[in-house]
């Protein structure tokens with residue numbers, strides 16, 4: 456009788472690369488972040504410096520500081 | 535508004551230049567003013583699209599030795615495509631990257647800002663690695679898309695890249711996006727390729743694939759756009775063209 460290919464074993468076993476890929480992409484299931492929109496506004500330079508100093512003391516850059524400040528503001532006044 | 539994309543993985547030979555060049559051509563062919571910036575001291579993208587001698591290159595612009603407009607060249611065979619070249623031989627980018635860029639990590643970001651008034655779409659072709667030059671280019675981009683080949687070293691490479699990019703973004707305060715990967719040189723007959731593609735689809739990246747196609751290499755040898763390459767009436771495979779169009783339609787949003 457002709458030899459029949461045993462397809463079940465070979466085809467259902469994950470290759471090392473496939474395992475590695477599964478692990479990597481599973482590990483990476485970071486929650487999808489909402490895209491940010493760019494917004495601009497103008498501000499007095501002295502006030503900007505004051506804020507920048509305060510943010511930098513908190514380890515935040517300009518944009519991160521503004522976002523943080525607005526989040527705090529919205530938490531405080533939303534209820 | 536102008537958009538800047540880098541196709542990057544620190545691993546070599548995964549198709550960064552091939553994809554940067556091909557998608558630059560696609561964008562230009564669709565009528566968008568497109569600039570390909572060769573940020574690789576090897577100058578592969580430049581020698582692919584420009585077959586001649588030029589006076590100025592990217593590193594001259596970065597060092598203020600010439601005006602941007604003096605260094606940018608139009609690619610005659612592809613309307614709307616422009617190149618800011620790097621000379622693979624006798625060029626100054628390697629030296630610049632080794633000596634000067636440490637003091638000015640935002641130099642490419644500044645350059646891109648200046649260029650964005652004149653070009654609708656900008657693509658940066660980087661060298662492999664994650665040194666100062668590559669970091670500078672990454673944070674100059676709006677989006678980084680990672681090309682990888684479907685094998686285990688690329689997977690390792692991506693894992694490292696995700697990790698390193700987080701640090702770079704934090705240290706240099708960059709909002710650059712990294713949400714898409716392209717599995718390049720994909721061969722659907724190979725089980726491992728399909729496995730890796732399927733696994734990637736389960737993650738949070740948007741996943742594209744580009745088939746293995748010998749026309750890429752041939753078009754690079756003949757200094758033409760892959761989309762325009764024909765040999766005995768044959769060019770890129772229809773599935774390759776389809777893949778390129780699909781990626782082009784998604785990445786510029």
Ligand SMILES: Nc1ncnc2c1ncn2[C@@H]1O[C@H](COP(=O)(O)OP(=O)(O)OP(=O)(O)O)[C@@H](O)[C@H]1O
Nearest residue numbers: 546547548549550551552662719745746747750751
């Ligand atoms: N989809 C593909 N099908 C067939 N060949 C390909 C494909 N993509 C890239 N190649 C070939 O693979 C080789 C490496 O590609 P490329 O130079 O684009 O990689 P790279 O990531 O830019 O390399 P480096 O890290 O050296 O900059 C080239 O010869 C190219 O023609």
Ligand SMILES: [Mg+2]
Nearest residue numbers: 550551574578
């Ligand atoms: Mg390259």
